Amino acid sequence: MRKMALVGDRQWVPLVTGGEVRRLDLDYAATAPCALQVRDAVDEILPWYGSVHRGDGFPSAVCTELQEACRESVRAFTGARPDDTVIFTRNTTDSLNLLAHALPEDCEVFGFATEHHANLLPWDRRTVHRLPVPDSPAHALELLDAALASAARAAGRGGGARLVTLAGASNVTGEVWPVAELAGVARRFGARTAVDAAQLAPHRPLDMAGWDVDYVAFSGHKLYAPYGAGALVGRPDWLDAAPPYLAGGGATRQVDLPAVDWAPSPQRHEAGSPNFLGNYALATACELLHAPLRSGLVVQEQRLAALLERELARIPGLTVHRMWDARHPKVGTVTFSVRGVASGLLSAALSAEHGIAVRTGRFCAHPLVKHLLGEGHADGAALRASIGAGITEQDISDFAWALARLVERGPAWSYRRDGARFVPDPDPRPMPALSHGARVQLRAAERRAEAPLAPVGAACGG
Ligand SMILES: Cc1ncc(COP(=O)(O)O)c(C=O)c1O
Structure with missing residues (x-):
C-alpha cells in the first residue's frame, strides 16, 4: 500500500523518567489514528458546512448531496447489494x-x-x-x-x-x-x-x-x-x-x-440532525481504504503481524493467546500475557517509560479472555498489541525490545494500583499545551490538583 499519512504520527510524548520520545501507537484495535486525508477532507468541507435535509442555503444543498453520496461510498466499501x-x-x-x-x-x-x-x-x-x-x-x-x-x-x-x-x-x-x-x-x-x-x-x-x-x-x-x-x-x-x-x-x-x-x-x-462531518469522514476513509485493502495492504500487514509474533515468542515466560491453530489467518492483533508479571503494570510502564501505547485488561470480551487465560490466572488481564497503517518493522523491534527489558529488569518507576489498572505514582508528565482547549485544560489541571491520582476509569471493567 502507498503509505497512509496519519495525524499525530511520531508525535513526541513525555516520559515519567524525564524527556520525550516519539510515540508508538500499538493500540489500533481500540482506536486508530486519524488519516491525514480524512482530516484534510473534513477541513475542506467545513466552510461549506450546513444543515442536511433541512435548509435551502447553498451549503445545505452541498451537504445534503454529499451526505447521500457518503452512503454510496459505504455501500461500495462493504460490498453491499444495491438494495x-x-x-x-x-x-x-x-x-x-x-x-x-x-x-x-x-x-x-x-x-x-x-x-x-x-x-x-x-x-x-x-x-x-x-x-x-x-x-x-x-x-x-x-x-x-x-x-x-x-x-x-x-x-x-x-x-x-x-x-x-x-x-x-x-x-x-x-x-x-x-x-x-x-x-x-x-x-x-x-x-x-x-x-x-x-x-x-x-x-x-x-x-x-x-x-x-x-x-x-x-x-x-x-x-x-x-x-x-x-x-x-x-x-x-x-x-x-x-x-x-x-x-x-x-x-x-x-x-x-x-x-x-x-x-x-x-x-x-x-x-435528529445528522453527524454530517462524521459521516463525511467515514465515507472518505472508506474511499481511501477500498482499493488498498483489496491489493497490497493485507500482505504488508501479514508480514508485520508475523514479525510481531516471532519477536514476542523470544521473550521468556510470554504466551500468545489464540483460539485456533497458529496458522489460521489473523489481522494484526496479538493478545499475550507474561508469567508472573501483572499485564497492567507492563502496559503502564510501556507507556510511561517508553512512550508505547498497548492495551491491557479483558478488551470488552470478558468470556473469551477468561477462556483463554484460564481460571487460575493471577490478575485475569492480558496485554494486546495491534497494528495498522504506518507501523514499520522498526516499530515492532522497538516494542519487543522495550517489553523484553521490562520483563527482565522490571519497571524503573513506581506505580500504584487503581483497580485493575496501574498508574505512575507520581506522574510528572505535563499535559500538552493546547491553545484552543486551554480553558478545558485549566479545568483538568484543577481536577488533578484536587485529586492527583483520581481513577482514570476502566472501560468495560478492564
Ligand atoms: C469486535 C468489536 N466489536 C465492537 C466493538 C465496539 O466498537 P465501538 O466502540 O466503536 O462501538 C469493538 C471495539 O473495540 C470491537 O473490537
Whole structure:
C-alpha cells in the first residue's frame, strides 16, 4: 500500500523518567489514528458546512448531496447489494443495538461466547443461543449447524426469524472468522447473518454480497476516521418494519397527530440532525481504504503481524493467546500475557517509560479472555498489541525490545494500583499545551490538583 499519512504520527510524548520520545501507537484495535486525508477532507468541507435535509442555503444543498453520496461510498466499501440500506450510526455498538431493536418479535439469535460485548449484550431480550468457544473454524461450523438444526426441530414447521451474529475478526486474538462458510450454514436453515466488522473492516475487504451476509456493522474511529460516525448496512425489510430507533425530526413523512407516517430506512432510524462531518469522514476513509485493502495492504500487514509474533515468542515466560491453530489467518492483533508479571503494570510502564501505547485488561470480551487465560490466572488481564497503517518493522523491534527489558529488569518507576489498572505514582508528565482547549485544560489541571491520582476509569471493567 502507498503509505497512509496519519495525524499525530511520531508525535513526541513525555516520559515519567524525564524527556520525550516519539510515540508508538500499538493500540489500533481500540482506536486508530486519524488519516491525514480524512482530516484534510473534513477541513475542506467545513466552510461549506450546513444543515442536511433541512435548509435551502447553498451549503445545505452541498451537504445534503454529499451526505447521500457518503452512503454510496459505504455501500461500495462493504460490498453491499444495491438494495441494501446504509444507516449512519455513532459506532459499531450503536449499529448492533439498532439491529437488535429492529429484529422481528419472535427472532431467535445465535452467537458465540467469543464476541465483543457490543455483539454479546444487545441481543439479550431475545431468545439467544449462546455457543461455546469453538476449538477450530470447522468446529464453529459444526456448533452452529447443530444449534440451528436443534432450533429448527424444536420449532417444527412454523419456525420464525433467526439471526446468526458473529465478529469478522476477533478483537482479542485477531483471528479471522470463516464468515462466508458460517453464513452458508445459516442460510441452509433460513437464518440471516450479521457481521460485527469493527475489527475486520480496517484490515480486510468486506464482501457482503459475495459472503451472502445480511448485515454489517463497523466504526469510523477504527478506520482512521475518528469523527463519531459508524454504519449499519443491510437488508431493509426488518429495518423498515421496526419502530424508529430514535423518534424525532427527519424520520417521518407526515405528522398529523396522533397519526405519524414514519419514513422508510435509512431516515426512519436517523432522527435528529445528522453527524454530517462524521459521516463525511467515514465515507472518505472508506474511499481511501477500498482499493488498498483489496491489493497490497493485507500482505504488508501479514508480514508485520508475523514479525510481531516471532519477536514476542523470544521473550521468556510470554504466551500468545489464540483460539485456533497458529496458522489460521489473523489481522494484526496479538493478545499475550507474561508469567508472573501483572499485564497492567507492563502496559503502564510501556507507556510511561517508553512512550508505547498497548492495551491491557479483558478488551470488552470478558468470556473469551477468561477462556483463554484460564481460571487460575493471577490478575485475569492480558496485554494486546495491534497494528495498522504506518507501523514499520522498526516499530515492532522497538516494542519487543522495550517489553523484553521490562520483563527482565522490571519497571524503573513506581506505580500504584487503581483497580485493575496501574498508574505512575507520581506522574510528572505535563499535559500538552493546547491553545484552543486551554480553558478545558485549566479545568483538568484543577481536577488533578484536587485529586492527583483520581481513577482514570476502566472501560468495560478492564
Ligand atoms: C469486535 C468489536 N466489536 C465492537 C466493538 C465496539 O466498537 P465501538 O466502540 O466503536 O462501538 C469493538 C471495539 O473495540 C470491537 O473490537
